[in-house]
Amino acid sequence: xxxxxxxxxxxxxxxxxxxxxxxxxxxxxxxxxxxxxxxxxxxxxxxxxxxxxxxxxxxxxxxxxxxxxxxxxxxxxxxxxxxxxxxxxxxxxxxxxxxxxxxxxxxxxxxxxxxxxxxxxxxxxxxxxxxxxxxxxxxxxxxxxxxxxxxxxxxxxxxxxxxxxxxxx
Numbered sequence: 001x002x003x004x005x006x007x008x009x010x011x012x013x014x015x016x017x018x019x020x021x022x023x024x025x026x027x028x029x030x031x032x033x034x035x036x037x038x039x040x041x042x043x044x045x046x047x048x049x050x051x052x053x054x055x056x057x058x059x060x061x062x063x064x065x066x067x068x069x070x071x072x073x074x075x076x077x078x079x080x081x082x083x084x085x086x087x088x089x090x091x092x093x094x095x096x097x098x099x100x101x102x103x104x105x106x107x108x109x110x111x112x113x114x115x116x117x118x119x120x121x122x123x124x125x126x127x128x129x130x131x132x133x134x135x136x137x138x139x140x141x142x143x144x145x146x147x148x149x150x151x152x153x154x155x156x157x158x159x160x161x162x163x164x165x166x167x168x169x
Contacts, residue, residue: 023151063095
């Protein structure tokens with residue numbers, strides 16, 4: 001794993017977030033917060049969970065501190081989440097810019113379940129944060145489709161094709 005590899009995956013994640021938020025532009029505040037299937041009870045709650053986790057892992061690894069776990073109730077609209085997520089994306093990009101490949105092996109301690117302290121390398125924790133976001137972004141895409149809103153294809157293949165200016169199919 002390299003910093004360039006992580007940066008590419010975060011660039012993809014940010015690209016996919018942009019597509020997701022573009023699709024949600026016409027989603028009502030009620031639709032955004034309404035109770036739906038899924039682990040977190042609403043589209044909003046799922047997105048705030050991901051946003052909080054991404055900032056939390058970046059903070060644990062040495063990036064800008066997250067004051068506290070983000071509270072979904074503080075984000076009543078799609079725009080309020082999108083605005084904060086842009087700030088977090090800036091934190092992630094800034095943090096990655098401070099790293100070199102050797103730093104990815106540095107161990108970070110963090111609280112695990114039951115209060116036990118766990119430790120993993122920065123690279124693995126940041127990689128986890130990307131895949132965690134991808135997992136939940138897929139859940140949000142499904143929830144949007146249930147509301148007849150399609151975010152389009154957010155596969156990595158389409159990101160790479162768009163970057164190269166070619167068709168993925």
